Amino acid sequence: MPLQFASRLDNVETSAIRELFKLLGKPGIISFAGGFPDSAMFDVEGLREASQKALAEEPGGALQYGATEGYDPLRTQLAAFEQAKGVKDLGPQDLIVTTGSQQALDLLGKTLVSPGDKVIVEGPTFLATIQCFRLYGADLVSAPIDADGVQVDRLEALIAEHKPKFVYLIPTFGNPSGALLSLERRRRILELAVKYQVLIVEDDPYGDLYFTAAPPPPSLLALSDQVPGSREWLAHCGSMSKVLSPGLRVGWLVARPELLAKATMCKQFSDAHTSTFAQATAAQYLRSGRMPATLDHVRKVYAARALAMGQALQRELGDAVAFTQPQGGLFFWARLTGAGGAVRDAGEFAKKAIEQGVAFVPGAPFFAQQPDHSSFRLSFATADVGRIEEGMGRLGQAVRAAR
Amino acid sequence: MPLQFASRLDNVETSAIRELFKLLGKPGIISFAGGFPDSAMFDVEGLREASQKALAEEPGGALQYGATEGYDPLRTQLAAFEQAKGVKDLGPQDLIVTTGSQQALDLLGKTLVSPGDKVIVEGPTFLATIQCFRLYGADLVSAPIDADGVQVDRLEALIAEHKPKFVYLIPTFGNPSGALLSLERRRRILELAVKYQVLIVEDDPYGDLYFTAAPPPPSLLALSDQVPGSREWLAHCGSMSKVLSPGLRVGWLVARPELLAKATMCKQFSDAHTSTFAQATAAQYLRSGRMPATLDHVRKVYAARALAMGQALQRELGDAVAFTQPQGGLFFWARLTGAGGAVRDAGEFAKKAIEQGVAFVPGAPFFAQQPDHSSFRLSFATADVGRIEEGMGRLGQAVRAAR
Numbered sequence: 001m002p003l004q005f006a007s008r009l010d011n012v013e014t015s016a017i018r019e020l021f022k023l024l025g026k027p028g029i030i031s032f033a034g035g036f037p038d039s040a041m042f043d044v045e046g047l048r049e050a051s052q053k054a055l056a057e058e059p060g061g062a063l064q065y066g067a068t069e070g071y072d073p074l075r076t077q078l079a080a081f082e083q084a085k086g087v088k089d090l091g092p093q094d095l096i097v098t099t100g101s102q103q104a105l106d107l108l109g110k111t112l113v114s115p116g117d118k119v120i121v122e123g124p125t126f127l128a129t130i131q132c133f134r135l136y137g138a139d140l141v142s143a144p145i146d147a148d149g150v151q152v153d154r155l156e157a158l159i160a161e162h163k164p165k166f167v168y169l170i171p172t173f174g175n176p177s178g179a180l181l182s183l184e185r186r187r188r189i190l191e192l193a194v195k196y197q198v199l200i201v202e203d204d205p206y207g208d209l210y211f212t213a214a215p216p217p218p219s220l221l222a223l224s225d226q227v228p229g230s231r232e233w234l235a236h237c238g239s240m241s242k243v244l245s246p247g248l249r250v251g252w253l254v255a256r257p258e259l260l261a262k263a264t265m266c267k268q269f270s271d272a273h274t275s276t277f278a279q280a281t282a283a284q285y286l287r288s289g290r291m292p293a294t295l296d297h298v299r300k301v302y303a304a305r306a307l308a309m310g311q312a313l314q315r316e317l318g319d320a321v322a323f324t325q326p327q328g329g330l331f332f333w334a335r336l337t338g339a340g341g342a343v344r345d346a347g348e349f350a351k352k353a354i355e356q357g358v359a360f361v362p363g364a365p366f367f368a369q370q371p372d373h374s375s376f377r378l379s380f381a382t383a384d385v386g387r388i389e390e391g392m393g394r395l396g397q398a399v400r401a402a403r
Numbered sequence: 404m405p406l407q408f409a410s411r412l413d414n415v416e417t418s419a420i421r422e423l424f425k426l427l428g429k430p431g432i433i434s435f436a437g438g439f440p441d442s443a444m445f446d447v448e449g450l451r452e453a454s455q456k457a458l459a460e461e462p463g464g465a466l467q468y469g470a471t472e473g474y475d476p477l478r479t480q481l482a483a484f485e486q487a488k489g490v491k492d493l494g495p496q497d498l499i500v501t502t503g504s505q506q507a508l509d510l511l512g513k514t515l516v517s518p519g520d521k522v523i524v525e526g527p528t529f530l531a532t533i534q535c536f537r538l539y540g541a542d543l544v545s546a547p548i549d550a551d552g553v554q555v556d557r558l559e560a561l562i563a564e565h566k567p568k569f570v571y572l573i574p575t576f577g578n579p580s581g582a583l584l585s586l587e588r589r590r591r592i593l594e595l596a597v598k599y600q601v602l603i604v605e606d607d608p609y610g611d612l613y614f615t616a617a618p619p620p621p622s623l624l625a626l627s628d629q630v631p632g633s634r635e636w637l638a639h640c641g642s643m644s645k646v647l648s649p650g651l652r653v654g655w656l657v658a659r660p661e662l663l664a665k666a667t668m669c670k671q672f673s674d675a676h677t678s679t680f681a682q683a684t685a686a687q688y689l690r691s692g693r694m695p696a697t698l699d700h701v702r703k704v705y706a707a708r709a710l711a712m713g714q715a716l717q718r719e720l721g722d723a724v725a726f727t728q729p730q731g732g733l734f735f736w737a738r739l740t741g742a743g744g745a746v747r748d749a750g751e752f753a754k755k756a757i758e759q760g761v762a763f764v765p766g767a768p769f770f771a772q773q774p775d776h777s778s779f780r781l782s783f784a785t786a787d788v789g790r791i792e793e794g795m796g797r798l799g800q801a802v803r804a805a806r
C-alpha cells in the first residue's frame with residue numbers, strides 16, 4: 001500500500017535537469033552541466049593540516065556535540081573573513097554556522113514562509129532555492145535580470161504589488177546568470193529594503209571568485225552601513241563551498257538577532273548543529289592564513305577557463321548564441337538567437353549536444369515563472385582549457401546538426 | 404519593525420529546559436542534565452587515522468560535493484553494521500545518510516506530516532522529536548510506557564482511534580525513559596504495523612550501549628523478517644553520535660524505497676548532503692575494525708556508572724524516589740514519590756538541587772500530553788563514579804532541604 005506523503009510535496013516536481021543528468025554517464029562526454037568547483041583546486045594539504053590541528057588541540061570540541069549557533073572559534077574567523085571584505089560592525093554573535101549555505105536557505109524558508117506567502121526571486125535563479133522555498137509553501141514571483149543583475153525598477157514594482165515575505169538575490173556572479181549587480185543598483189536595493197520594510201536575502205557563494213584585478217562592488221552586507229536602516233532588513237548567506245571545499249558543508253547566515261534566534265531554534269530540530277569536526281577544521285584553516293593564496297590560485301585558473309570558453313563559444317557558435325562574458329563565478333549564461341535558422345530551443349539543443357558528446361543545462365528550469373526556453377547554462381569550472389575548446393567545438397557541431 | 408515569522412513557529416515554544424540550563428554555569432555544579440556521551444570515551448586516535456586515510460585515499464570524495472543519498476563506501480559500511488546486528492536483506496541502497504539522526508526525524512516530518520496530522524509518540528519521549536514534528540504541524544498523541552517500554556494495548560487503541568501518520572518509538576533504552584521494550588511487545592508492534600497499515604518509526608541511537616552480557620532484544624528492523632509485511636511499515640533511524648562521535652553528525656535512515664526517495668529529495672533542499680569529510684572519516688573508521696573494541700570499552704564504563712548511580716540513588720534518596728535500573732543507554736528516569744512528605748514536584752526539586760550544587764532535568768517537558776510533574780531524568784554518562792556518588796549525596800541533601 002502506498003504511503004500518503006505530506007501535502008507540501010505537491011509543490012515541487014522532479015527536476016527536469018535530473019533526467020538530463022542520467023545521460024551524462026555516456027562515455028567520453030565533456031560536461032559543462034555541473035555546478036561544482038574543480039576538486040583539483042582543493043588545498044588538500046592545508047585541510048589535512050587543519051583537521052589534524054583541530055583534533056590535536058581540542059579533540060572534545062571537534063568531536064562532541066556543539067552549540068547550535070556554531071563553533072565559536074569558527075564564528076570568530078567567519079566574522080573576520082567578512083570584515084576583511086569591508087563588512088563593518090559584525091561580530092561572531094551576528095552570524096550562525098549552517099550546514100552549507102543550502103541550510104541557510106532552508107532555515108529562512110522554515111522560519112519565515114507560511115503557505116501562500118509571496119517571495120521574489122530573480123528570473124533565472126538557483127534551482128535548489130526555488131524548490132526549497134516552494135516546499136514551505138512559498139508562491140514565487142520572478143523579477144527579470146539583465147547583465148547588470150536584477151532590474152531595480154521592475155523589482156520595486158513587484159515589491160509594491162506583492163508585498164513579499166522577502167526578496168532573494170544572488171547579486172554577485174549569480175547562478176545561473178553569472179550576472180554582476182551594479183553598485184548603483186546595490187544601493188537602490190538597500191534603499192528599497194528600508195522604504196518597503198522588506199527583507200532582502202543576499203546569497204553570496206561566488207563573490208570571492210572574481211577575475212578582474214579589483215574586486216567586484218561590495219556585497220549588500222558590506223554596503224549596508226552606507227544606507228541607514230538597511231542592515232536590519234538584510235540577511236546574508238555565505239559559503240566555504242566554492243572557495244575551500246563543498247564537502248565540509250560549512251556556510252553561514254548573518255541576520256538581525258530576532259531572525260537568527262528563530263533560525264537557531266529551527267536548526268536545533270533540523271540537525272542539532274553543523275559537524276563540529278568540519279567546523280573546527282574550517283576554523284583552523286582560516287586561522288592558518290592560507291586562504292588568500294588559495295583564493296588567488298582559484299581565481300587565476302577559473303579566469304583562464306572563462307576567457308577560453310568565451311572566445312571558443314564566439315568562434316564556434318558565432319551569432320547562433322548571445323552571451324555576456326562573466327567577470328567571476330562559475331557560469332556562462334547564454335541564449336540561442338535562432339539566427340540563420342539555427343536552433344532556438346535549449347532543451348532540443350541539449351539533446352543534440354549529448355549526441356555530439358557535450359553536455360550543459362537548459363535554462364528553463366531556473367525560472368520560477370515565465371521560463372526562457374532559449375537560455376542555457378555552461379560551467380567552465382571543472383574542465384581545463386583544452387577540454388573547454390574541444391567541448392565548444394562539439395557544441396558548434398551540435399548547432400550545425402540542429403539547423 | 405518586527406519581522407512576521409512563519410505560522411508554523413506558533414506550534415513550538417522555548418524549551419523550559421533551556422531556562423534551567425542557564426543556571427548550569429554556577430561554579431562547582433555537578434551536572435546530570437546533559438544528554439551527550441562522555442568525550443573522554445571518543446577514540447580520537449582512531450578517528451585521526453580514519454580522517455587522514457580519507458584525505459589520502461580519496462581527497463576528491465572527501466572534499467567535493469557528494470550524492471544526497473550519502474557517500475557510497477559509508478552506506479556499504481552502515482549496511483554491514485546493521486547486518487552484524489541481525490538485520491537481514493539490507494543493502495547500501497536501502498538507507499540514506501543523514502546529518503545526525505536528528506535530520507532523519509526532520510526529513511520524516513517534512514516528508515510525511517501535513518498540518519493537523521496525528522503522530523503517536525511515547526510519553527515521555529525525546530524533546531527534540533516533539534518540537535521537530537510540531538514544526539511541521541503534527542498533532543502529537545502520547546502513548547504511556549512502563550519499564551518494558553510502550554504499553555501495546557494502549558498503543559493499539561490509540562492507533563485505532565487516531566489513525567496517525569506514523570508512530571514514533573525509541574524501543575531500546577529510550578530517552579528519557581531508559582526503558583527497554585520487551586521482545587514480546589516488539590513482535591506485537593510489528594503486527595500492529597501490518598494490521599493497521601501504519602508506519603512505525605524506530606529511533607535507535609542507544610541500542611549498542613547495553614550493560615548486560617547478552618545484547619538486548621533485536622531492533623524492530625532486525626525482527627521485521629519474522630513478521631511478514633512489517634518491513635514495509637518500518638522506518639529505522641541509526642546514529643554514530645552516542646557510540647563514536649556526535650561531532651561527525653552521521654546518522655542514517657532505513658525505509659522503503661518510496662519514502663527514501665522523497666526523503667532524499669527533501670534532503671537535497673535541506674543541506675544538499677551530509678559532510679563528505681565526516682562521512683569518509685566514518686567510513687574509514689568502520690572499515691578499520693576498531694568499532695567493536697570501542698563499543699566494548701564504552702559499554703563497560705557506562706555500565707559501571709549506571710550501577711554506581713543506582714546504588715547511590717537508592718542509598719541517598721531511599722523511598723523519596725522510585726526508578727527502574729536501566730540496562731543500557733545514558734539515562735535514569737525517576738519519579739518523586741512524595742513519601743514521608745518529601746518533595747513531589749520535579750521542577751521545584753530541580754531548583755533545590757541547583758542550590759545544593761547538582762543539576763538534572765525535570766521530566767514534564769518530555770511529555771507531548773499529560774506531563775508527569777513528579778518525573779525527572781539523570782544522565783550517568785559524563786561524570787565518573789566518584790562524581791556520581793558526590794552528586795547523589797547532594798541530591799539527598801536537596802530532598803531533605805525540600806521536605
